[in-house]
Amino acid sequence: MTQDVTVAQTLDLSGLLCPLPIYKASIALKKSAAGEVVEFICTDPGSLEDFPAFARQTGHELVVAEDRGETQRFLLRRADTA
């Protein structure tokens, strides 16, 4: 599913609770180029709901949302606008 996605950058958000994962993800995506994919690793179980909501609200594309038990992994493709 993810093999043809090129990850431009990985951000480790381990140990951070809401609002920091979304806050930092938002900054990272603002700094990335349109169409670039950024990977996020989280340990806040709430991120499983938060990252899809973040994508819906901002227009960034949620390419992967993966519950890996202790961690959660997300790939987001930066929207053209936003």
Next chain:
Amino acid sequence: MSTKEQNGTRRLALVASKGALDEAYPPLILAATAASLGWEVGIYFTFYGLDILHKDKHKKLKVSPIGNPAAPVTVPTLVGALPGMTKASTRMMKKWLDESNLPGIPEFLDMARDNDVKLFACSTTMGVMGVEESDLIEGCDVAGAAAFLDFAADADVQMFI
């Protein structure tokens, strides 16, 4: 008409009416999150909530065990009234916050200002409690209820905290 309908941007309008440490977090967390979602955000700080914008007080907000059965240090109400109990409760809450890597109130205020969150300081509270504009952190708008309602009228989400 909401700002979403006007220009595609959602708007969050919050009233922060409480000044205890644990009660200062929810509006600031919601504001930081909404800003991350690309929303416009305004917070109206009124009555004890105005302490969150006070230059000195926002750095030392406290958690009281009085009338707060969920306080970090759970003791009977009369024991909670003893000297030092508010300090103990506050210290415990700060320890939890630190261990959770949650920023302090000053950092949350910086995050709000970095993201152009409008910080309305209630002018009536300032009059009632003798607070001057110079007592407040930089970047506040001193305003009455009409100015906030004008902002909130177009908001997609409004909450009183």
